[in-house]
Amino acid sequence: MMELSKTQKSVLKVLKDTYNKDTVTRAEINALVKKKVIKNPSWLKSDKFKVDRGVYTLDVESTADDTPKVESQPKVSTDTKAAYIVSSLTDNVVPAKDTDFVNFGNYADIKNIVKSKKFYPVFITGLSGNGKTLAVTQACAESKREMIRCNITIETDEDDLLGGYRLKDGQTVWQNGPVIEAMERGAVLLLDEIDLASNKIMCLQPILEGSGIYVKKINKFVKPKLGFNVVATANTKGQGSDDGKFIGTNVLNEAFLERFPVTFEQEYPGNKTEVKIVATKLKSAGKSDDKFANNLVTWADVIRKTFKDGGVDEIISTRRLVHIAEAYAIFKNKMKAIEVCTNRFDESTKTSFVDLYTKVDSGASAEQILEDKKKAEEAELLQEDKQDSDDSEDGEDGYSV
Numbered sequence: 001m002m003e004l005s006k007t008q009k010s011v012l013k014v015l016k017d018t019y020n021k022d023t024v025t026r027a028e029i030n031a032l033v034k035k036k037v038i039k040n041p042s043w044l045k046s047d048k049f050k051v052d053r054g055v056y057t058l059d060v061e062s063t064a065d066d067t068p069k070v071e072s073q074p075k076v077s078t079d080t081k082a083a084y085i086v087s088s089l090t091d092n093v094v095p096a097k098d099t100d101f102v103n104f105g106n107y108a109d110i111k112n113i114v115k116s117k118k119f120y121p122v123f124i125t126g127l128s129g130n131g132k133t134l135a136v137t138q139a140c141a142e143s144k145r146e147m148i149r150c151n152i153t154i155e156t157d158e159d160d161l162l163g164g165y166r167l168k169d170g171q172t173v174w175q176n177g178p179v180i181e182a183m184e185r186g187a188v189l190l191l192d193e194i195d196l197a198s199n200k201i202m203c204l205q206p207i208l209e210g211s212g213i214y215v216k217k218i219n220k221f222v223k224p225k226l227g228f229n230v231v232a233t234a235n236t237k238g239q240g241s242d243d244g245k246f247i248g249t250n251v252l253n254e255a256f257l258e259r260f261p262v263t264f265e266q267e268y269p270g271n272k273t274e275v276k277i278v279a280t281k282l283k284s285a286g287k288s289d290d291k292f293a294n295n296l297v298t299w300a301d302v303i304r305k306t307f308k309d310g311g312v313d314e315i316i317s318t319r320r321l322v323h324i325a326e327a328y329a330i331f332k333n334k335m336k337a338i339e340v341c342t343n344r345f346d347e348s349t350k351t352s353f354v355d356l357y358t359k360v361d362s363g364a365s366a367e368q369i370l371e372d373k374k375k376a377e378e379a380e381l382l383q384e385d386k387q388d389s390d391d392s393e394d395g396e397d398g399y400s401v
Helices: 006-019 026-034 060-065 107-116 132-142 158-162 178-185 199-208 271-284 290-308 318-331 334-342 347-361 366-400
Strands: 023-025 050-052 055-057 083-085 122-125 147-151 163-168 171-176 188-192 213-215 220-222 229-234 262-265
Touching (some): 023 026, 026 055, 107 132, 122 132, 132 147, 132 188, 132 229, 147 178, 158 163, 158 199, 171 178, 178 188, 178 199, 178 213, 178 220, 271 290, 271 318, 290 347, 290 366, 318 334, 334 347, 347 366
Parallel strands (some): 083 171, 122 229, 122 262, 147 188, 188 229
Antiparallel strands (some): 050 055, 163 171, 213 220
């Protein structure tokens, strides 16, 4: 119900006595105002008491009573301070040892850095499937060091890396991101596929300098614990992919890259080492077959050399050889294992890869296959030159007529 002041009640009484009705027009109100009988009742000429165009009710108290009553609402806490979750990881995060792991390449250097517990950021670059991530994981496993892996995408931002507010059991809480978790635990932070990142990754600048970081959302300065380190892996060197092989990779900020003291270039393992990797996986899967392991590595070696020469657009990685070994253990058929593991390539590439393996399986060496391929290409060029020459002669004869 509307509470009227004495002045408002007096205005209503004058209007009712003067016009002797329950409604009044704007003109009638203004007439009394002009005569200075009443002061202008702007409150009455509001939409709340309007019953028609320029017509207002004088039954104000009744109108107020008809207004729906709003039930009192439960009191909502205005305390915006969220509970702070120190860690969402309650278990030890030391990676498990891979009993089939065969070290190669930069593994020894990576392990030395991890084992030292010194802050020394590392950037590892190399083609897909050549053991970059596995090397870091196993170096941490061997050194009994905790490791937190964060896979980077173009969408990764400060909230994903440092943390943010989350809803848990109906309560707003702060959840640490992987970077803060690693810093507070003194763990190794693995930033996988770092070259997919946008410029939002620049929030890590102070962290890559070895100093702490101020997390403005919770007004807290986080200092890294002894042992904290950052390792980043990428298919490129942070300069993008000119050949379009790694779609989605970006050119990283030079100042960001400069904060990594060392960059390791990871190559595919040598043939002997790769044979050991595949043979170990076959044996572990219960399908020990050294000849198959040797054939797979020879096959992959030919494809990689052809890839480097620009002869093919795809490559067989060490990881794909391991996939084939695992597929063989499941399907018990070598050719089927190769076919299902090369189905990811376009039909022409897959067919040429499968045909190439049949040559390797028949006993042809990598050198012999490459030599035969070279001769075939030279013969094809000679044939094309001869065809061009014949076409030219035909054209001249036709012109002279």
